Amino acid sequence: MQARTENEMVNSTATTTVDVKATGHVRTALSEHRFEFTFEGSTLREFLEAFLAEYDVADLLIAETEAEASTEGWARVPDLDALPGRWVDNPEGEQTRPYARVLVNGRFNELLDGFDTELEDGDRVALVNPFIYCC
Numbered sequence: 001m002q003a004r005t006e007n008e009m010v011n012s013t014a015t016t017t018v019d020v021k022a023t024g025h026v027r028t029a030l031s032e033h034r035f036e037f038t039f040e041g042s043t044l045r046e047f048l049e050a051f052l053a054e055y056d057v058a059d060l061l062i063a064e065t066e067a068e069a070s071t072e073g074w075a076r077v078p079d080l081d082a083l084p085g086r087w088v089d090n091p092e093g094e095q096t097r098p099y100a101r102v103l104v105n106g107r108f109n110e111l112l113d114g115f116d117t118e119l120e121d122g123d124r125v126a127l128v129n130p131f132i133y134c135c
Contacts, residue, residue: 045115069095
């Protein structure tokens, strides 16, 4: 095995290994609910790019437009300025589909740094798209 030069080590991209957990429709599509995934980089965006290139589940998770990220329901849209706490949404193109969520260590990515959230080895990334039944 040849030793890498210092220049090669600097130019190589670091990898991150996370614990992926999937539920609902994503779990069904992946055929497993928990596994490790290693990718080049260290952000949620880089994880999603690598993961979705390997596993065909983007249509279950990611909304390309605001319309794909929203759903109409029976409740009126509240005045977000009047609600307590922090209410944030990822920018258009970085949102999830209705009912689908991406969490890092149990926290919604919107409450962290969105798709720019830094990941470390051993972090848990949950890909959630629950089954919803209606009568």
